[in-house]
Amino acid sequence: MTRPFQLPNDVLLLVGEQLDNHADRWNLIFISQRFHDLFLSLVYRTVRLNHWRDAYSFICAITKRPSLARVVRELDLSRWRKESIPQADWDVLQRSSILKGRLEVSSYSQDETAQWVEHLAQGRGDTWSALMLPLLTQLWQLHLVYSIPSICLNRIMQRAINNERPFQSQPAFQHLSKVSLHHREDLDRPTAHVNAGNGSHEDQSALLLSFFQLPSMRSVFANSVVDPTSISIVPDLETEETEQVSVARSSITEIDLRRSSGNRGMDALIATCADLKSFKYQHSDSHLTSHGYQPTAFYRSLTRSKRSLQSLWLDHYGDHYPFTSAGLNQTHDEWFGSLADFSALRELRIRLANLLDIRYQSEPISPLINSLPGSLEILYIEGCEERHMGMLVSQLRTVIRNRRSQFPHLRCLNIEGSFRNASADELGDTSASAPEPADDTIKPKIVQAAEPLHEDCASAGLELHVYDRTFSQKPH
Incomplete structure (x- = not known):
């Protein structure tokens, strides 16, 4: 009588590792004593x-x-x-x-x-x-x-x-x-919120x-982080300091902070990273000690990583209040600064007001072509207002025209803003006898303004996406 064929343990373990569902892995250990001994360690992985x-x-x-x-x-x-x-x-x-x-x-x-x-x-x-x-x-x-x-x-x-x-x-x-x-x-x-500043x-x-x-x-994700202020100042790595300061160096290459408040540009965290490759930050003014989003503080902090940083997301869908603990909140529209020297940067996601210095004028003082690094592959611009769409299109068209000589790796452009048509309810129109569905299409003005850029991107082999913040619709 021939014995039934049995798969080797190594093969069974490979099959077990393909089960993503923890419940399925758990069920394996109840099939037999052999399966229990074999797969128990897999369940606890x-x-x-x-x-x-x-x-x-x-x-x-x-x-x-x-x-x-x-x-x-x-x-x-x-x-x-x-x-x-x-x-x-x-x-x-x-x-x-x-x-x-x-x-x-x-x-x-x-x-x-x-x-x-x-x-x-x-x-x-x-x-x-x-x-x-x-x-x-x-x-x-x-x-x-x-x-x-x-x-x-x-x-x-x-x-x-x-x-x-x-x-x-x-x-x-x-x-x-x-x-x-x-x-x-x-x-x-219950007392934590009362003592939040103590x-x-x-x-x-x-x-x-x-x-x-x-x-x-290598990778840290955290939410609701308030900028650490209790550790010693780290010397500028770009200059030689006469006084030697002992600073622990971290092997972390990725930092992702959500709903946080970085009054000092998270300098205490960034300065410890010798080889920071990815930094993502979402601001929130909900913290009692928030002084508002301060792009220039982050610029000073991140300059240390300008030769290693490959991915940078700044203030992705952040929360900004009219007033903070420091008073009137006017810092979130500051220009971040030129990114031209960030020689390893491949992906950039940033608000328009921080990408270009347009706070007090309709045209930027420093053109976009002078503010982007030659290594850039993906650019995602958030918070574009309708009044700035024509200016932004013009700036991006200049970038595309100089793509081969200055931005040879660029392959994708994204523009995000409040671009959809407002519904009747949002416009205050109560004359309709029955509620109309919200119009989730992009405004014709925006589509028309983006058309020259769309043509330039198509000719250059680039992707172009124009999104609305609410519906993430793309124009056709």
Whole structure:
């Protein structure tokens, strides 16, 4: 009798790795004992925790079987649901030898232990993640939610940087390359907003900066970041300084900051990056300490990276209030400055008012052709007003005419603004007997103004897209 054919384990693992759905991978381990032993490590490669029950079960599993902790490559708590642990469940957890053991190695004093216990009982994702991070020595990616203040997570990260207990046996996070930090206001303590100007943002900055000190870090995403102001000024890398200042250099090459406020151009972050390749920033005036979007501050910061920066997004759909903590908000329409010396820049996404110095006149003082780098491939211009469309078309046509000699890599132009036809309701027309659907087409004036540019792009083999902010419609 012939034995049934069995696929080798290596082949089965390759098949299992093609399953993107975590539930499908989970089901594999229940097929047979062989599949359980074979695919269990695959299930633990990517771990998503949404609740304190998930977190406690996970900690128990990797404590009992350390080999599982070593296969975890990605930890994701970005969809965490905050919920205080019912007293009956918390009484059971406090008797758990595993939880007691984790607290013993993570806490340095009785007062600190009491703080850990309080935050764990509140179901805070940042505290539960801080408890498990010392066990995950082979992490590549980390996606965390945090609240303000985030005391326990901050504490663990500082101890990781300093190689202190519970990280004294081996350097921490030697393989971690990608981190996303999601601040969620619904997770904050009620007093956090009241004390927003009294240390909470400094704690937030300390958490973010701790990841900049890890050796393998390459990519950082964070939201609601307020410009760090509590670290020492970094010397200008373009000039020789007589006084030597010791500055930790970061291996991070990608920074993506959403709904943030950079009063100093995020200089404290950018200055640490020796080889920054991508910087994306979305401004928000919703932070109490915001002084408004200040393009010139970012220009000063990013000048350090002008030989390495390949992708730059500035203020993508940012929020600008008429007034900020500094008073009347007039800074967001400032000219960023010439990008001609950014010799590696391939992709640029920027507001028209920051790309060209047109704040007090209809024509720019410095023409666009003198402000763009020769390396540019994709240009995306946001916030174009209808009154500036003719000027912008003229400036871009000059760029295209000089494309072969000055911009040989340029292949795509994008213009975005409020270009759609207004609906009857928006115009205040109430005479219609029945509501009319909104007209989501581009205004004929805009299409007509863009037509010469469209012809030039077609002749040069370039893509041209004209979008409306609401509907992202392209003219035909």
